[in-house]
Amino acid sequence: MSRLSELVELSSPIIIALVGAGGKTTTMYTLARELVEQEKRVVTTTTTQIYIPRPGETERLLVDAEMPRLLKNLQGGWRDCRHITVASAAIGSGKLKGLQAEQPALLLQRGGADVVIVEADGARHLKIKAPADYEPVMPAQVGMVLLLLSAEALNQPLSSEIAHRPEILARLTAIGAGDPLTPAVVARLLLHEQGGLKQVPDGAGMYVLITHATQERRESIAQLAGLVREEPRVAGVYCSERPGEWQNCVV
Numbered sequence: 665m666s667r668l669s670e671l672v673e674l675s676s677p678i679i680i681a682l683v684g685a686g687g688k689t690t691t692m693y694t695l696a697r698e699l700v701e702q703e704k705r706v707v708t709t710t711t712t713q714i715y716i717p718r719p720g721e722t723e724r725l726l727v728d729a730e731m732p733r734l735l736k737n738l739q740g741g742w743r744d745c746r747h748i749t750v751a752s753a754a755i756g757s758g759k760l761k762g763l764q765a766e767q768p769a770l771l772l773q774r775g776g777a778d779v780v781i782v783e784a785d786g787a788r789h790l791k792i793k794a795p796a797d798y799e800p801v802m803p804a805q806v807g808m809v810l811l812l813l814s815a816e817a818l819n820q821p822l823s824s825e826i827a828h829r830p831e832i833l834a835r836l837t838a839i840g841a842g843d844p845l846t847p848a849v850v851a852r853l854l855l856h857e858q859g860g861l862k863q864v865p866d867g868a869g870m871y872v873l874i875t876h877a878t879q880e881r882r883e884s885i886a887q888l889a890g891l892v893r894e895e896p897r898v899a900g901v902y903c904s905e906r907p908g909e910w911q912n913c914v915v
Contacts, residue, residue, distance in 0.1 A: 665909040669698040671902055672871055676704060676778040678807040679768050683800045684860065685787030685828060686814030687875040687907070689714060692781050693721045694908045699779050700746045707738070707771050708749045710762030710783040711801035722749040727760060729753055731767060738775040748777075768803040782806075786828075791817035792845065793828035794836055794853060795862050802863040811860045812873045815881045815903070817845050818888065833859075847884050851891035861897065869899050874913060877903035889913035 668691070674680075680695075682688040696706045700723075708722060717725060723745035728734040729752045741748050750771070751760035762783075771777045785800040787793045791814040802809075820826050821842045827833050834840055836859050837852045854860035854872060864870055872892050877885050889901040893914050903913040 665911055667698050667908060668695050668873075668902070668910050669702065671900060671910055671912075672808065672810075673869055673899065674699075674779075674808065677772045678779055679772065679803050679805055680779065680781045680808045680810060681784040681800070681803055681806045682781065682810045682812060683785050683795075683802075684812035684873075685790050685793040686812050686817070687873075688783050688787070688812055690907050691810065691812060691873065691875075692783055693717070696722070696747050696779075696781055698908075704746065704778040705742050705776060706747045707768075707775070707777045707780045708747070708783075709751060709768060709771075709780065710760070711765050711768070711803055712762055712783065712786050713755065713759050714751070714762065714783055716754070716758050716760055717749050723747045724749070726750045727752070727754055731770060735770060735775045738771065738777070742776050763803075765801050766804045769805045772805075788828050790828040791820075791826050792833070792850065792853070794830075794832035794859055796829060796832065800863055802865070806865060806868055808869040808871070809864050810871050810873055811854060812875060813850065813854070814876045815874050815878070815885055816876045818850065818881060818884045819844050819846060821845075847888035847891060850888055854892055855895050855898075864897070870897050871899055872901045873910075874901070874903040877905050877913070879905075885913055 753761040
């Protein structure tokens, strides 16, 4: 097993966007900790909404709607920590409002960060998703996109209990409610220009990450990975059974 930071081609400074479903927030904070151990100064944030970090997920939280003041506080924050989560406002229900799409780049250019990791859409804790018209809110100057889904969705009937926005998923993949999410169907979603590839800029490194990859799901995961890896824009397909432990899905 490997750390994600050991598998993806990551140079700094860089903005990394996470999209999809099945563990974006956990992956964001786990990757941030790995990069901190490599002595990177890391910001975690969102262009939508996230829950207030739990203890241990981040070293410091900065919430400020005024970007000049946020940048000043960020610059000062690096004196005693290397991982800072930033947001623009607390919005109730334990959630934070994120940044505008053009603002994460300022955290690199003027805030002193080496890496900015951005959760760029939401999935309501479901296993797989299709993006709405306004999703993802892709940050400007993104250099890497991590597209996630949970292996728990594979071969399950399409429903709102499994998928976020199942009606869009059905339209993009030409299936109906209750039809199985086979590896071929999921691959169509991930590689659709209005699905997993939506707003991924030319030149950005793109990786597909499959979480909850238990042994009994490995055959279906391998089928999915083989189909997805045929797309030249996908630089790698990695799977994980436990957070922070990744391996190549393509055999």
